[in-house]
Amino acid sequence: MIRSLVGTFLVAAAATSLMAVPAGATSSTAGATAVTVTAKPHLIRSKIQFGRCGHTCRIKVRIKNISRTTVVNVRLKARLKINGRHVGTCYDNVGTIRARKARWASCTVRSRSLSRAYDRYLARRSDFNQHVFTTTYYRYYR
Structure with missing residues (x-):
């Protein structure tokens, strides 16, 4: 299998109703968009x-x-x-x-x-x- 140099970008929306936050703790990412980046390997x-x-x-x-x-x-x-x-x-x-x-x-x-x-x-x-x-x-x- 041949892979090219183009990286893959995955964007996942953070749903505040589905996030588990402990009682008494505040979430700094609540309502924000979480971004996961998978970059190309530097060979x-x-x-x-x-x-x-x-x-x-x-x-x-x-x-x-x-x-x-x-x-x-x-x-x-x-x-x-x-x-x-x-x-x-x-x-x-x-x-x-x-x-x-x-x-x-x-x-x-x-x-x-x-x-x-x-x-x-x-x-x-x-x-x-x-x-x-x-x-x-x-x-x-x-």
Whole structure:
């Protein structure tokens, strides 16, 4: 059976007439909605490296499968921010990662806003602080 990364959200309404509250005790959740969240298992870890970053930025990510199951259909999305501003997004299809193994993924960001940020840095008008947010999508056998 193949499971995807999408988590399951269960919402149960708390009925005050059905709740058992001891005598003399007050219930802080009376009349509120109880929410039970079942999130996806986190089966992978990642480590980010930068290459040279100028008018184009090369982003390398090491994705390690920390579970005992094979992870299939692994895809990477990397969002690059320079000085807190979003300058580009890149994607990579990694493939299958066997249990306890690691694979490298890399992608390149090329955009007009990245080029403008680098030009401002060369003209000494701003800094060039790089930050990458990565999201990894995958499926696993269960």
